[in-house]
Amino acid sequence: MSHSSPSLSWFGILRFGLVQAALGSIVVLATSVMNRVMVVELALPAVLPAALVGFHYAIQLVRPRLGHGSDRGRRPTRWIIGGVALLAAGAIGAAFAISLMTRSTVEGLSLVVVSFAMIGIGVGAAGTSLLASLAKRCAPQRRPVAATVVWLMMIAGFVLTTVVAGRALEPFSPGRLIEVTSVVASVALLVSVAAMWRIEDGVAPRAVPPVAAVAVTAPPFRAVFAEVWQEPKARALTIFIFLSMLAYSSEELILDPFAGKVFGFTPGQSTQLSAALHGGVFLGMLAVAVVASVPRLARVIPMHRFMLAGCLMSALALLMLAGTGMWPSPHVLKQIVMALGIANGVFAVSAIASMMTLAGVGGASREGVRIGLWGAAQGVAFGCGGLFAAASSDLARALIGAAGPAYALVFMLEAVLFVVAAMVSARIYQGADDRRLSGFKNLPQWSPM
Numbered sequence: 001m002s003h004s005s006p007s008l009s010w011f012g013i014l015r016f017g018l019v020q021a022a023l024g025s026i027v028v029l030a031t032s033v034m035n036r037v038m039v040v041e042l043a044l045p046a047v048l049p050a051a052l053v054g055f056h057y058a059i060q061l062v063r064p065r066l067g068h069g070s071d072r073g074r075r076p077t078r079w080i081i082g083g084v085a086l087l088a089a090g091a092i093g094a095a096f097a098i099s100l101m102t103r104s105t106v107e108g109l110s111l112v113v114v115s116f117a118m119i120g121i122g123v124g125a126a127g128t129s130l131l132a133s134l135a136k137r138c139a140p141q142r143r144p145v146a147a148t149v150v151w152l153m154m155i156a157g158f159v160l161t162t163v164v165a166g167r168a169l170e171p172f173s174p175g176r177l178i179e180v181t182s183v184v185a186s187v188a189l190l191v192s193v194a195a196m197w198r199i200e201d202g203v204a205p206r207a208v209p210p211v212a213a214v215a216v217t218a219p220p221f222r223a224v225f226a227e228v229w230q231e232p233k234a235r236a237l238t239i240f241i242f243l244s245m246l247a248y249s250s251e252e253l254i255l256d257p258f259a260g261k262v263f264g265f266t267p268g269q270s271t272q273l274s275a276a277l278h279g280g281v282f283l284g285m286l287a288v289a290v291v292a293s294v295p296r297l298a299r300v301i302p303m304h305r306f307m308l309a310g311c312l313m314s315a316l317a318l319l320m321l322a323g324t325g326m327w328p329s330p331h332v333l334k335q336i337v338m339a340l341g342i343a344n345g346v347f348a349v350s351a352i353a354s355m356m357t358l359a360g361v362g363g364a365s366r367e368g369v370r371i372g373l374w375g376a377a378q379g380v381a382f383g384c385g386g387l388f389a390a391a392s393s394d395l396a397r398a399l400i401g402a403a404g405p406a407y408a409l410v411f412m413l414e415a416v417l418f419v420v421a422a423m424v425s426a427r428i429y430q431g432a433d434d435r436r437l438s439g440f441k442n443l444p445q446w447s448p449m
Contacts (some may be wrong), residue, residue: 007139017153018195022188024157057383059120067372070129083126084192088185090118095181099174132368135356144292147352240424242377247417249385261403280341285349304429310347311422318415325408
């Protein structure tokens with residue numbers, strides 16, 4: 001009989017989700033609300049907030065190092081709370097910087113760069129440690145549903161913050177921005193502290209045996225990183241995440257301009273189109289969670305098959321979008337975008353679940369480094385996504401002249417990225433033991449609680 005430590009309960013998973021929602025609530029202020037304020041209210045060049053968001057993604061290249069620190073500390077809660085605190089301080093600093101820009105552009109820019117560096121490091125420390133800790137403590141059969149719950153709660157954090165903060169910021173003033181940001185950041189930090197309070201008590205990491213937990217001498221980060229990078233599956237999943245997330249972030253960034261230039265959509269209509277995309281993402285994630293929660297279905301369709309199917313479905317939907325660019329069909333545009341969102345949701349949540357599963361496959365006590373590596377790949381992909389989308393669409397319009405065919409070409413390039421990502425995903429699990437790697441087969445021990 002196994003004497004492994006108890007796994008994380010569903011209530012415990014919800015507590016991790018609360019932290020993810022708190023992270024999302026602060027990040028959306030910096031990347032969305034403050035973005036708009038700098039461009040519209042302060043009339044600054046749009047390249048400034050875009051560069052700051054890209055900088056905050058570039059900073060997340062330190063995620064593997066942060067994950068290594070979390071692995072060595074054996075108390076990831078400190079890294080999670082510390083990361084949220086740094087993120088909160090960075091967001092408040094950015095709000096002060098925006099206010100300072102109205103009086104001194106140079107001083108304001110200096111403070112905002114430091115603040116966005118804090119935001120990037122805070123997100124990296126908290127997000128990496130949270131996912132690594134969840135992977136260590138969550139039973140294999142619960143990981144797909146856990147991944148869905150955590151990510152949907154992050155989206156809920158996005159939505160709730162934008163609605164509440166949007167109303168609280170009226171009428172706008174730099175001082176009100178500081179007040180709203182301070183309240184949101186403080187509440188997010190308090191929620192995170194409450195959610196993580198004593199969560200490690202009685203739920204030891206499943207991947208590390210009690211004897212191995214008392215390490216004698218921890219190897220340096222470079223040696224650990226080199227060891228992880230030599231793992232074929234870790235390296236292949238890194239490439240998969242970069243390719244798929246590059247395609248995903250690029251598609252979202254050019255959807256609104258595409259609808260406006262090709263179909264003449266108003267800002268309100270293009271916002272409704274974005275809502276259809278995100279609604280589809282929600283449905284796709286929910287569908288994967290439902291299948292994974294039913295043992296009979298989970299035995300037939302393991303997570304890596306969802307990864308493959310989601311990428312191929314995304315590629316097909318993008319080709320259909322390309323078709324509407326060549327032959328504009330506004331009456332089917334919303335349905336195609338909804339289908340694209342569903343496909344994106346399927347691949348995204350299955351990729352997250354696979355990350356959580358593969359994090360514990362290989363050398364012991366390396367979960368944080370692996371999660372950090374994959375998180376860094378995602379951050380770089382999102383940072384490059386804006387550049388790829390803007391450059392490819394501008395180049396295509398310059399070469400072709402007409403907006404519709406130009407956007408169609410970009411959508412086709414994104415479809416190719418998804419197809420290549422699907423091929424990489426197939427290689428990750430080629431010849432693998434599904435029970436060992438996916439963790440979703442042969443589950444007679446499954447229970448809903």
